Amino acid sequence: MNKHLPQSFLDLISVDLPDHLILEDLVEACHRSLRFSIRVNTLKISTDAFIELMQPFGWTFESIPWCSEGFWVELNTSTVAPGRLPEHFSGLFYIQEASSMLPPVALFNAMNQRDEFNTVLDLAAAPGSKTTQIAALMNNQGLLVANEFSSSRIKALHSNLTRLGITNTLISHFDGSVHGDYLENSFDAILLDAPCSGEGTVRKDPDAFKNWTRAHIDEVSTLQKQLIKSAFMALKPGGQLVYSTCALNCIENQGVCQYLLDEFPEQVDVVSLHELFPNALASCTEQGYLHIWPQIYDSEGFFIAKFIKKGSTELSSQPAFKSKLPYKELTEKQLKDVTPPLMAHLKMDFLEHGQLYQRDKEIWFFPKNSQLLLSNMRFVRHGVKLLDIKPKQFVICHDALTAFGLDGLPLTRDQVVQFYRGQDLAIENSNKAKGEVRLTYQGQCIGLGKWVGNKVKNKLPRQLVNDNVAI
Structure with missing residues (x-):
């Protein structure tokens, strides 16, 4: 039917498409170029200040209705690529597709205070768009665990966290199916933006369907079921889980959600997202999930579902963890010694949100409550490096300055x-x-x-x- 969308996909999706939508509109939408969008990093600059900063350079802003920090942006034709701008390198904004801003918004919806979630897990985090968005919604407080299974993507994840000034995060490097076993009943909130077929990304990736097969859909949905079970186990009673994909088919979306409901029929409630933003009802399924088809909001395709855990699970095999943490919390004397060099460069109120540790000749900041998890799982990145201990002096670290630095x-x-x-x-x-x-x-x-x-x-x-x- 067209060069991007295989007929086997169209046959499958024609069954899933809601009655009020037309297949031809989907095909036409998938051929249109995707609108450029960004999210302002409110940990570093307000949205009003960022708009005022960038408008003189030919940026025209249109608000994204579901994300107060998100904007579709039209660029002056002579504008340098946004990813090369100093505002990008200094972490004032993140280039992020509009639909992908929805899962964190859904996770934090209806909260009275943004720091209500003390422990949050992003189970499939790289490259960090949603992790950094979650950290901003947490106001850089509490504890955020960002997990990524792919070794090659850990570096990009850490780089984006550092660039945007994220300081409340630990990074783990595991298959996400183990977190429920190691950290059962541990998190107030969890986002599972699951690995998927990526069908909804075809507007920015013409090769999205290059290796698409029904067999691959079945294979990836099996992985998604393992991950959503693990995520649900890792939730505390009363905790909230958002499951999302950029797939369009119901096998990876409603089918995986139904698996969760069948596995835990007495312990899970669905939270309807029909009022998440104006006109959300246009994409809401009868179950209360959001199935974002590209033609509805002129965006990428996406799927978002939200659940609450009603009671504890007791399914963990309680695996033994035998790794010694190479960091030790500072003694009062050590803290007294490092305070002057820290005060010379940093806003010291960051100590209210964590503790200081030493590893060899380095001083590190760990976010609050890190010790509750460090004894149960290994993490590949810990907090923020503050100081190097040199002969007769302490040397301030670059990451400490960009995270906590005083004016200059x-x-x-x-x-x-x-x-x-x-x-x-x-x-x-x-x-x-x-x-x-x-x-x-x-x-x-x-x-x-x-x-x-x-x-x-x-x-x-x-x-x-x-x-x-x-x-």
Whole structure:
């Protein structure tokens, strides 16, 4: 029927398509280019301030109805690719498809306070779009576990968390089917954005159906069932679970949800999402799930379902965990020693949300309640590195500055580009300042420099230097 959508897919989906929708409209929508969208990182800048910042550069904003921080953006034709802008490198925004903003919004819907969830799990986290969105909804407080099974995607996940200033997160690297066994009844909220066939992404990925087969659908739905059972087991009683995919077929969506209901008939309630946002009813199924077809909101295809766990599960085999944590919490004397170098550069209120640990010659910040999970599972990334202990001195770390840094020397947009390219900055030093200086952009610390006459020597870590930054 067309080069992107196999006939076998169209035959399958024609059965699943609601009566009020037309198959030809779906096909036509899948051929249209996808609208560009971003989410403002409100941990670093308000939406109003970001719009005011970017409008002079030809950005036109249209609000996404289900996400107050999300916008469809039309760009001036001469605009540099958004991913190359200094605002992107400094973590002021995240390039994210509009539909993919829905699962975290559904998870946090109807909460009176954003910090109501103290422990949250993102079971399939990379590259981090929804993890960073969840962290913002948690106001960077509480404890967020981001799990990713793919080794090659861990680095990107960690990079995005660091870029956006996320500090409340531990990263685990396991098949998500084990979390229910190791951490049963542990989390207030869980997002399972499950690995899927990706049918709904065809508008941005013309090869989305390159390897599509019905056999693959059956295979991936088996994995999804394992993951949703594990996620449900890991929930505390009263905890909330959101299951989502970017698939369009009902096998991976309603079928997996029905599996959960059949497995735990007395312990799970469905939360209807028909009032999640204006006109949500247009995509709501009779069960209360959201099945986002591309033609409804001119977006990617997506599926979102929400459940509440009514009581404890007792299904864990209680596996033994035998890994010694190479970090030790600081003693009072050690804390006294590290406080002055921390106070010289950082906003110290971050200590209200975690504890300090030492590993070898390093000082680390761990988010609050980390110790409750560290004894039950191994994590590959822990908190934020604050200090390196050198002979007779403590050296502040770049990640600490971008996460908790005090105000400093404000840079122009041109100077920020130079900084990220690893160049020294020619700045008049009328006060004849000496030594290290924090550098800021839009009120956020982006790193460290050192005054040398009328020049600031660049101290950006070499691995972060990027010649592609441009304006």
